[in-house]
Amino acid sequence: MVGAGVLVAAGAMQLPMWLSFVAITVAAVAGDHVAYWLGRRPGPRLGHGPAPRVIRFLLHNLVGAMGWAAVMFCGGYWFGTIPFVSRNLELFLLGLMAASALPGATAAARRWASRRSAARHHGKPWVPAAHRAAPH
Template identity: 30%
Template sequence: MIAVVTPALVALGPLALLLVMAIVFAETGLLVGFFLPGDSLLFIIGALVASHVVHLPLWTVAAGVVLAAAAGDQVGYLIGHRWGPRIFARPDSRLFRQEHVAVAEEFFLRHGPVAVIAARFVPVVRTFTPVVAGVAMMPRRRFTIYNVVGALAWGIGIVVAGFFFGGLAFVAHHIELIAIALALLSLVPAATTVVRARRHRTPAASCDGAQSGGVQVRDVSVSP
């Protein structure tokens, strides 16, 4: 995916920011963005700004990413708060898998509300954690605070990292190869989380989830 997106960013120039914002929003706001290259995408746009391929101020790009990330999580939370159980009861498809929701649930249960921040840096998990938070009835104000903090840390941190490393000649000359490497590297935390989730899920819990027709979000300490 990133190998396709990177040439598009180069061709779009300043308009590349709009494409990046759309992808960042879709990754958490549309429930189908788990396959999108969030981390590597932010690094690449930062590198393209540093190499003057995208003629935009760094702060503009970072602000756009933070705005899209926060908005996406907010929509994901609202979806989970209002329609989560109904959505989770859906059968698996190419764009939705119960296993992904289960992984996000395990992540949320392990880390509590702080998972809203930590999930930003874990592909797949960041797509469904806002929804799980909504289903768990995490207070909206508290979720919004964690959401904004996570968006700032993720959006600014990775974009700025791409900007500074993008100034290196090697990075500038091998931008697509590095993008693919980053995309593969970003899957490591997600794979680790999947393995841990499978290891901690008991056969009885899996059976209960199957009988209820979807993933059940257990009690989580999310009081104001």
């Protein structure tokens, strides 16, 4: 979303700011709904409860999505108005992608190091999962 704001501010995306903001808010609400329905656990569902609960959920979802879109998109739009950023869009967007991937890469590296360390402490040589024999 930050990248979208930068692109709109720099003129690389020919959309009005208000339309971009509305589209991002709709996407945030839709994404939250899809994630909720795909990730729900067995048991009573929100849709089976009283109507006020559903309405309250929808209202909170809309307000949260608008707040998220405002912070992310408008922050990106503000960055896009900085001359250095607008002149170096590719560099800025690559940096943004790298910064977004860093937490996942860090978590994967820590998990890998932890498994390797645990295998060493148990006196077994560490073997990548792809090379391990299937248990009998």
